[in-house]
Amino acid sequence: MQYQLRQRDRQTKARLGRLSTVRAVIETPAFMPVGSLGPVKGLEPDDLHALGFRLMLNNAYHLSLRPGHKVVAEFGGLHTFTGWPGAILTDSGGFQIFSLAKLRTVSDEGVTFQSHIDGSSHFISPETAIEIQEALGADIIMAFDECVALPADRAAVHEGVRRTTLWADRCQASRRRTDQALFGIVQGGLEPDLRVMSARQLVAMGFEGYAVGGLSVGESKTDMARMLEVTVPELPDDKPRYLMGVGLPEDLIEGVARGIDLFDCVVPSRHGRTGSLFTAAGRIVIKQAQYRRDERPIDAACACPVCKRFSRAYLHHLYNVKEMLGSRLNTMHNLWFFADLMQRVRGAIEQGTFAEFRDEFHRMRMAGEEADEHDQRAGTE
Amino acid sequence: MQYQLRQRDRQTKARLGRLSTVRAVIETPAFMPVGSLGPVKGLEPDDLHALGFRLMLNNAYHLSLRPGHKVVAEFGGLHTFTGWPGAILTDSGGFQIFSLAKLRTVSDEGVTFQSHIDGSSHFISPETAIEIQEALGADIIMAFDECVALPADRAAVHEGVRRTTLWADRCQASRRRTDQALFGIVQGGLEPDLRVMSARQLVAMGFEGYAVGGLSVGESKTDMARMLEVTVPELPDDKPRYLMGVGLPEDLIEGVARGIDLFDCVVPSRHGRTGSLFTAAGRIVIKQAQYRRDERPIDAACACPVCKRFSRAYLHHLYNVKEMLGSRLNTMHNLWFFADLMQRVRGAIEQGTFAEFRDEFHRMRMAGEEADEHDQRAGTE
Ligand SMILES: [Zn+2]
Ligand SMILES: [Zn+2]
Numbered sequence: 120m121q122y123q124l125r126q127r128d129r130q131t132k133a134r135l136g137r138l139s140t141v142r143a144v145i146e147t148p149a150f151m152p153v154g155s156l157g158p159v160k161g162l163e164p165d166d167l168h169a170l171g172f173r174l175m176l177n178n179a180y181h182l183s184l185r186p187g188h189k190v191v192a193e194f195g196g197l198h199t200f201t202g203w204p205g206a207i208l209t210d211s212g213g214f215q216i217f218s219l220a221k222l223r224t225v226s227d228e229g230v231t232f233q234s235h236i237d238g239s240s241h242f243i244s245p246e247t248a249i250e251i252q253e254a255l256g257a258d259i260i261m262a263f264d265e266c267v268a269l270p271a272d273r274a275a276v277h278e279g280v281r282r283t284t285l286w287a288d289r290c291q292a293s294r295r296r297t298d299q300a301l302f303g304i305v306q307g308g309l310e311p312d313l314r315v316m317s318a319r320q321l322v323a324m325g326f327e328g329y330a331v332g333g334l335s336v337g338e339s340k341t342d343m344a345r346m347l348e349v350t351v352p353e354l355p356d357d358k359p360r361y362l363m364g365v366g367l368p369e370d371l372i373e374g375v376a377r378g379i380d381l382f383d384c385v386v387p388s389r390h391g392r393t394g395s396l397f398t399a400a401g402r403i404v405i406k407q408a409q410y411r412r413d414e415r416p417i418d419a420a421c422a423c424p425v426c427k428r429f430s431r432a433y434l435h436h437l438y439n440v441k442e443m444l445g446s447r448l449n450t451m452h453n454l455w456f457f458a459d460l461m462q463r464v465r466g467a468i469e470q471g472t473f474a475e476f477r478d479e480f481h482r483m484r485m486a487g488e489e490a491d492e493h494d495q496r497a498g499t500e
Numbered sequence: 501m502q503y504q505l506r507q508r509d510r511q512t513k514a515r516l517g518r519l520s521t522v523r524a525v526i527e528t529p530a531f532m533p534v535g536s537l538g539p540v541k542g543l544e545p546d547d548l549h550a551l552g553f554r555l556m557l558n559n560a561y562h563l564s565l566r567p568g569h570k571v572v573a574e575f576g577g578l579h580t581f582t583g584w585p586g587a588i589l590t591d592s593g594g595f596q597i598f599s600l601a602k603l604r605t606v607s608d609e610g611v612t613f614q615s616h617i618d619g620s621s622h623f624i625s626p627e628t629a630i631e632i633q634e635a636l637g638a639d640i641i642m643a644f645d646e647c648v649a650l651p652a653d654r655a656a657v658h659e660g661v662r663r664t665t666l667w668a669d670r671c672q673a674s675r676r677r678t679d680q681a682l683f684g685i686v687q688g689g690l691e692p693d694l695r696v697m698s699a700r701q702l703v704a705m706g707f708e709g710y711a712v713g714g715l716s717v718g719e720s721k722t723d724m725a726r727m728l729e730v731t732v733p734e735l736p737d738d739k740p741r742y743l744m745g746v747g748l749p750e751d752l753i754e755g756v757a758r759g760i761d762l763f764d765c766v767v768p769s770r771h772g773r774t775g776s777l778f779t780a781a782g783r784i785v786i787k788q789a790q791y792r793r794d795e796r797p798i799d800a801a802c803a804c805p806v807c808k809r810f811s812r813a814y815l816h817h818l819y820n821v822k823e824m825l826g827s828r829l830n831t832m833h834n835l836w837f838f839a840d841l842m843q844r845v846r847g848a849i850e851q852g853t854f855a856e857f858r859d860e861f862h863r864m865r866m867a868g869e870e871a872d873e874h875d876q877r878a879g880t881e
Contacts, residue, residue, distance in 0.1 A: 156817075157814070157817065157818070157823070158818070160823065160825065162825065163825065163828075163829075164809075185817065185820060185821050186813070186816075186817040190792060194795065200814055200817075202810055202814070411571060414574075428544075428545075429583055430575070432575065433538070436566065437537075437538065440538075440566050442537055442538070442539060443542045443824045444539045444541065444543065447542065447544075447828070
């Protein structure tokens with residue numbers, strides 16, 4: 120994997136870059152759709168490609184449990200197994216273990232936990248996390264980190280940083296494959312000095328990219344911004360920076376403004392399945408009765424395959440009768456919205472107008488929210 | 501709608517024909533996929549078109565309840581509402597009311613029933629069935645019939661035929677649109693003389709096509725064949741014949757051999773969702789552990805988009821983790837199998853080799869079943 124820093128914004132920390140892997144060239148800043156168990160729910164590889172994505176995320180934790188990373192390895196890795204021709208990033212499983220798994224016991228050696236599926240007992244260490252990710256064969260793999268739940272006292276956050284650095288070192292030492300890029304993950308909760316310490320320790324070890332982890336876990340947007348503002352300046356200019364598990368469109372814009380290159384989130388697909396659809400003027404909730412006879416597309420300004428073909432009324436009907444095509448179409452529209460947003464972000468950075476773009480984005484969003492509130496007050500269904 | 505009888509088979513009653521509607525030309529014999537609530541579950545109109553279908557079935561009963569036929573009419577009909585550019589046939593709702601609805605009261609006037617969704621009370625008569633289907637705007641609509649559940653005593657079947665004829669007459673009388681083809685539905689249970697009586701009464705009234713109803717409801721394959729053998733010869737040569745709710749591949753072949761032109765069934769999509777996949781050598785059940793590491797496509801001889809891209813192991817994984825993409829891909833493969841089977845049937849009729857095709861089809865299927873049994877006895881998982 121190569122990262123090329125192409126252009127810096129003058130007014131913000133936003134930057135234009137290019138990630139090149141054997142399988143794909145990814146223009147950054149970029150959003151990665153999430154296929155926890157292989158596919159983005161309901162979508163084929165061809166769909167994702169047509170929506171403009173060249174890099175997606177798969178979850179090592181989920182795939183190591185089902186179908187098992189050894190099964191995937193027999194197929195030559197995830198690309199062959201899932202049929203996705205683009206690039207793949209796998210997370211190490213750290214976040215899933217700390218958020219999904221039951222009965223965790225954490226020591227410096229690793230984590231013992233029970234599967235969220237069948238309660239079976241598993242052990243994962245930095246070494247096994249690398250072994251699993253090498254078997255899965257993604258283009259980019261992540262170090263195994265300890266993601267401390269917030270709010271947390273300073274001592275626990277400090278301990279998490281210490282362990283994350285220790286584990287990052289062991290991740291590097293246990294690698295066998297040379298054709299995957301390994302990213303380190305900065306922890307440190309909401310403690311600015313611990314964030315800086317974590318970043319400096321990882322940078323000193325030298326990774327091919329750096330992630331900011333442990334955010335988007337319930338903290339305020341101000342706190343997230345503050346952590347980015349202290350962390351990102353510690354990271355080298357010539358390596359990509361990835362903000363994990365983020366987020367809503369406004370979070371992407373603010374992340375870009377603070378120098379982030381990569382994002383991933385289940386938001387577009389999960390919101391799609393629940394019928395919450397992104398538009399430039401805010402979200403629409405397709406189950407609402409006001410859409411029953413609405414002949415318009417989700418967003419008249421959207422050029423996605425769904426808005427070209429289907430009305431709000433049809434999507435309302437599909438949601439209403441619990442038809443899985445509804446989930447699929449809603450997910451496609453939302454993912455297009457995210458891909459298109461990032462493309463416009465890149466265009467604005469290139470034109471030197473990102474600061475204006477960011478202001479205009481927030482202005483539009485606020486106007487949309489005010490219109491929603493007005494509709495609600497006026498009793499529009 | 502026009503029907504052109506193009507060729508008769510010499511050894512069987514199979515026939516090659518062409519149905520032309522404003523929207524599509526359909527080569528017959530043909531299989532219609534079923535989209536009860538609009539879409540075939542999980543599939544877009546483009547998918548169905550790419551699989552080779554030009555005519556699909558929508559359920560008037562389901563669509564009149566949700567979203568309501570009046571909503572669909574506001575969109576100019578089902579084609580605009582669902583985005584399906586091909587031809588549509590709607591059933592009248594008779595079968596659904598007699599199989600799904602609760603607390604039916606049937607009189608000559610019509611049927612009062614409770615919705616299977618919310619228990620709300622509805623009344624449907626021949627006149628309202630036509631009104632609903634004219635609002636939905638399909639290319640082909642069906643008369644409202646009484647489908648007597650089997651087994652039934654002769655008196656009940658006789659009463660069903662009387663009422664079906666009475667209602668067919670009222671359906672004709674209440675039509676307002678002239679751009680839809682109306683098909684009559686032959687009833688008569690398993691009583692050959694009542695089948696003949698029903699067919700003659702309908703033919704005397706003159707419909708643009710004829711359906712054989714009340715079959716595929718649990719009777720033996722022999723009984724179904726026997727009913728077709730007495731009914732089809734009563735129907736005019738120059739009109740299409742449609743066997744409702746049928747069926748498995750072997751049923752299609754036997755229907756064609758007895759002069760049937762059109763079929764519809766939920767089998768390919770429902771079996772797809774439950775992971776039962778059709779191949780020339782019988783069905784495979786994708787959840788079985790033997791497919792966990794199977795790198796082969798569902799069917800090496802299949803040219804469908806799924807077999808081109810995905811392995812049995814991946815489909816097994818998708819089934820195992822309850823991923824909706826699995827339902828979608830399995831449905832696509834099964835529908836392709838049905839479309840391809842009918843295409844080969846038409847080719848065989850054209851070549852004058854349908855009788856041999858039919859023998860070979862059954863021989864292959866038997867061999868596949870024997871191989872399955874052998875595998876099971878040998879303990880292959
Ligand atoms: Zn759209
Ligand atoms: Zn196939």
